[in-house]
Amino acid sequence: MGNGIERKSDVEELEEVLKIVSERVPALLKGIIGSIFSAEAGRNMGAAAASFYKELLAGGLPREVAIKMTQDYIKTFTDLGDLLREAVGRKGGVSKEHKRELAEEISKGIKEKIEKSIAEKSGEET
Numbered sequence: 001m002g003n004g005i006e007r008k009s010d011v012e013e014l015e016e017v018l019k020i021v022s023e024r025v026p027a028l029l030k031g032i033i034g035s036i037f038s039a040e041a042g043r044n045m046g047a048a049a050a051s052f053y054k055e056l057l058a059g060g061l062p063r064e065v066a067i068k069m070t071q072d073y074i075k076t077f078t079d080l081g082d083l084l085r086e087a088v089g090r091k092g093g094v095s096k097e098h099k100r101e102l103a104e105e106i107s108k109g110i111k112e113k114i115e116k117s118i119a120e121k122s123g124e125e126t
Contacts, residue, residue: 042106046113
């Protein structure tokens with residue numbers, strides 16, 4: 001009979017742990033998404049992409065290859081963001097409209113940084 005009491009205790013403990021995890025993980029994911037999709041994060045991502053692009057050019061890669069590799073580099077970040085948004089979206093989380101607006105804002109910032117970097121690099125080459 002002592003074994004039955006221990007099993008119930010283990011089951012109750014597991015239920016408690018799962019309840020805590022289910023309450024805290026969505027909040028954690030929301031916080032991560034908020035930090036990834038903030039205006040500051042967009043600026044930082046754009047700066048990182050521009051630096052990546054410049055290094056590829058400095059390494060001797062053709063412009064077209066550097067652009068493609070930079071696009072792939074950015075896609076890695078956006079894919080991660082999409083995955084996190086999807087995970088949070090299943091439990092409510094951030095509204096779809098807000099997610100779309102944030103994604104557009106980040107994309108715009110990244111494109112501006114890349115265009116600025118390309119323009120600066122083109123100015124240096126002439």
